[in-house]
Amino acid sequence: MEEQKAIKIHQLTVAYDAKPVLWNASVTFKKGKLTAIVGPNGAGKSTLLKTILDFIKPVTGQIEYFVGKQSSEYKEIKNHIAYVPQNSTVDWDFPATVLDVVLMGRYGHLGWFKRPRKKDKDIAKxxxxxxxxxxxxxxxxxxxxxxxxxxxxxxxxxxxxxxxxILDEPLAGVDMKTERIIMDLLKELTKENKTVIVVHHDLQTVEAYFDEVVFINQEVLNNGPVSSTFTKGNIDETYRQDRNLGEEEGE
Incomplete structure (x- = not known):
């Protein structure tokens, strides 16, 4: 039985100030899988996520999103995608309570100018x-x-x-208790046939935590099931220091 696609990326090139940071990337993220995106600093990992989320427009290439079985554009399915940004990119001085922040996840269900209902507060809690x-x-x-x-x-x-x-380095700088909570919940989501995509920095835990892996260093070098793709050869190729396809992204 063929595995269902969640996101299909075809020949994606992304640039900052005319300097390409991601070249001709093609990869498919499968429905119901927990996928790690790995690569060195400046490899284009966060850029790939931001392009998927329509924060950045690509120079070339195409992204298809599949909710159900039908291909859609981002604007049609944006409420079906949840994003957890890097901890360091958030303004933590913003005056909001924990419940306020979690209720933000319900806004797509409310529409404009509607107040959270009891149901929304119950879900947040x-x-x-x-x-x-x-x-x-x-x-x-x-x-x-x-x-x-x-x-x-x-x-x-x-x-x-x-x-x-979609989560951008959710385990960076967290304690072991938080790491276990996060990974257990992400694995639960895949059991519900949700698709989970994670930029991940710790190579030692890839085999324990993930179903699929995508190796990136300014291009998608290899991708597939962790059992067959997470090899020393692919790791060495991805983290080789003499790859100079483009400018560093500054992740």
């Missing part, structure tokens, strides 16, 4: 319980530790009840 943050719901986000903040942003993504979850 349920997701906070899943990430072990129930007792913090009235706490200001500026008062949380790095691991606690990451759990809150995961709860926000879960509250969206999406089909595709």
């Amino acid at each position: 349920e997701m906070l319980a899943k990430v072990g943050m129930t007792t913090f719901f009235n706490r200001q986000i500026s008062q949380l530790s790095g691991g606690q903040r990451q759990r809150v942003f995961l709860a926000r993504a879960l509250a969206q009840e999406a089909d595709i979850y």
Whole structure:
């Protein structure tokens, strides 16, 4: 039986200020799989995510999104994609409580100018319980530790009840308790046939955590099941220092 596609990327090239940082990338993310994107700093990992999320327009190439079995454009399915950004890119001084942040995940269900309903608040609290943050719901986000903040942003993504979850280095700088909570929840999502795409920095845990792996160093070098693709040869090729296809991305 052929595995269903969630996102199909074909010959994608992305540039900043006319300097390409991702070249001719082609890869398919499968429905119901937990996929790691790995590569050195400046390899284009975050750029790939931002292009998938329509934050950046590509120079060339095409991205197809599949919700159900039909191909769609991003604007048609954006509410079906949840995103957890890098911890370092968030303004943690913004005056919001933990519950406020998680309720942001419900906005796509509310439409403009509608207040959260009891159902939305119940879902937000349920997701906070899943990430072990129930007792913090009235706490200001500026008062949380790095691991606690990451759990809150995961709860926000879960509250969206999406089909595709995209996370940019969710395990960077978190404690082991938070790492276990995050990975257990992401694996639960794949059991519900959700698609989970993660930029990941720790090569030592790829085999334990992920179903699929994508190797990137300014282009997609290899991708496929972890069992057959996560090899020393592919790792060495990806992290080789003499690859000079484009300018560094500055991730």
